[in-house]
Amino acid sequence: MGTAPSVERITPRSEDYSRWYTDVILHARLADYSPVKGCMVIRPNGYALWENMQRILDGMFKETGHVNAYFPLFIPESFMKKEAEHVEGFAPECAVVTHGGGEKLEEPLYVRPTSETIIWSMYKKWIMSYRDLPILINQWCNVVRWEKRTRLFLRTTEFLWQEGHTAHATAEEAEAEARQMLEIYRKFVEDYLAIPVITGLKTESEKFAGAIRTYSIEAMMQDKKALQAGTSHYLGENFARAFDVKFQDKDGQVKYVHATSWGVSTRLIGALVMTHGDDNGLILPPRIAPLQLVIVPIWKETNRDVVLPFSVQVYQQLKGRFTVRLDDREQYKPGYKFAEWEIQGVPLRIEIGPRDVNNQQVTLVRRDTREKIPCPVDQAVEKVEQLLEVVQKDLFLRALEMRRNNTFRIDDYTEFKEIMEKRGGFVEAHWCGSEECEARVKEETKATIRNIPFDRQPEKGRCIVCGQPSEGRVVFARAY
RNA sequence: CGGGGCGUAGCGCAGUCUGGUUAGCGCGCUUGCUUCGGGAGCAAGAGGUCGGGAGUUCAAAUCUCCCCGCCCCGACCA
Missing domain, CATH: 3.30.930.10 (Bira Bifunctional Protein; Domain 2)
Structure with a gap:
């Protein structure tokens, strides 16, 4: 261990x-x-x-x-x-x-x-x-x-x-x-x-x-x-x-x-x-990641001479097009390397073992889903390119979904307080525009108005605190 | 600035209450051999002003006082 x-x-x-x-x-x-x-x-x-x-x-x-x-x-x-x-x-x-x-x-x-x-x-x-x-x-x-x-x-x-x-x-x-x-x-x-x-x-x-x-x-x-x-x-x-x-x-x-x-x-x-990020560490979007992918060769003494040159060859194909590193360190076993690169959030990993070499393929592993995807070696460049794009898009969509699932339209202050207290998230609510109401919400729920969204729909309503007329919703949340 | 916690090997900790041999454990590190498809195994090593200062005592990591630092939780803020 x-x-x-x-x-x-x-x-x-x-x-x-x-x-x-x-x-x-x-x-x-x-x-x-x-x-x-x-x-x-x-x-x-x-x-x-x-x-x-x-x-x-x-x-x-x-x-x-x-x-x-x-x-x-x-x-x-x-x-x-x-x-x-x-x-x-x-x-x-x-x-x-x-x-x-x-x-x-x-x-x-x-x-x-x-x-x-x-x-x-x-x-x-x-x-x-x-x-x-x-x-x-x-x-x-x-x-x-x-x-x-x-x-x-x-x-x-x-x-x-x-x-x-x-x-x-x-x-x-x-x-x-x-x-x-x-x-x-x-x-x-x-x-x-x-x-x-x-x-x-x-x-x-x-x-x-x-x-x-x-x-x-x-x-x-x-x-x-x-x-x-x-x-x-x-x-x-x-x-x-x-x-x-x-x-x-x-x-x-x-x-x-x-x-x-x-x-x-x-x-x-x-x-x-x-x-x-997740419980295994950082997860970086490919477009900002300093290292987009890492190649981890998996060898035994008996097949090292086959696996390593194959890995170098794959590395040569990829470098220049992506930021890539070949992790050929002797002192660590593959499992250790997997964990280490995952913690650092590298979006994509390529595993190359004797079985892969035999099949003239590589095994791609997504950091975000940890899904393993075999790929013929001569299609590696295209596949990597495509996967990096998919990961980039999926990370955004997952975050968007997270936000949607935790955003509520609320018109009742008691309910508002309950949400802030029990589950958190963004609350879209009507606000009259007065600093007093804003301060009271902060005092009572620790939530502040994050902003008045540009794209909010005009909508007649009543301030969640005082009941005065409001022209549209603002976003409340507890904030860092 | 209030409340809480911590400070002992590079890292994580035990030992402190109830003072007593050469201060321990795990991980890491060094060397060697064997391993290698999800955090390797064995063996031999190296590594310490116990946060700092003062005091009590025959004796202090351990008790007392003072100081320093850091982390976490609340009031202010990118």
Whole structure:
């Protein structure tokens, strides 16, 4: 009974979901706890996932005209204080540097929790005329938010993300930008991460500190809790006014610039784990998996000379078309290797033993269903390609079905509370639009309004709390 | 910031209540041989400031005090 560190027992989801989550991340070697409280080390397996996300998203940003830049980690305290709501929202969770070079600083420097302020201080220098607009800048960086309670990937003191900051001549254009970026996030998360999301508008109390409107994509995890997977904000003139960023328009008028910002973070890795993983470990969608398939040869001393060359030949066929590895390590038996690759979520495995060689075939094994599929060796490339697509699609459909089975349309508050208490999930209910009702629901059920879906049907109803008229349903859930 | 738990070999733990030989077990690691279609077997090895400090005692992993760290659960948040 071998139990290498990577293949120890994972706590089953039914026993302790939160423990399971941590176990999967540790055993799949995505991350490890660091010597610094609340921080984590992203290990090569986790970082490779992030690199894939970066590559794909970055391509999508570039296609829509965005360019990358880099702004400083440190932000003068006075900048942070310029936008009233922004200060209030972020001040409590900021790390502040008071000393440098052995001396007390004249002005403390905030470690960025987000970069609106320092970026807009620069935009002031760069924007004079409507001809300077729009500015479409993105940066990939780390940010620090001093959270009271941290969880690997979901909420750590320091995390990696991308933040887009754009400047526009008109409100309409900025609004369109914010919506466009949210749509890019939706497409990326659904098409690549195979995680279905609900796109919509955040309520006043849930929006970003300093925004006019915040949009989000919301996903359901396997424990039926919601996870905000990405956000996009229309910031209006708030930061332009705070930093005095004006331009002269075509009509000769001097106007304030309209802003947006938008971001996704390494939290997406947590979403991936909690959407697709099972009791055997991680399950990665093929389109984001750093390693799409692994070949495990199965030999005895007597037939090693037959199995291994055959495996190498299969490997040669596949490499270049897929990310593939031949696991010819001597010190582990096949069963051990199967378990290890499963924990790490590799979508497809190819087993090649003496029987396969005799039949000129390979045995394909899906990670998600663990189904074994024999395939003639000369059709391996096509079959692998096809299976990877099927797995990608099936993961999305399974997650979608999970969400459908746990989404309820409720019109009675007692029933609402019972669902939140007893089984969890998303509840679509009418809401009058008042912060009081929203706060009461949160107080009594711990559920918040995740967002007001873009695609909701107009429907006359009554607020589930106060009975006042409502024009449509919003999505309630307990959230991470 | 409140509540709970933990800190003994790389990892997981026992030993602590009731102080007493060279501080144990499982896994992993090293070497050798045999194995290999779902987490291999045998043999021989290496590996320890018992989280830190102070105290009590003939004697402390064990009792007392202080400190540090981490994890989990609640109020705030990508």
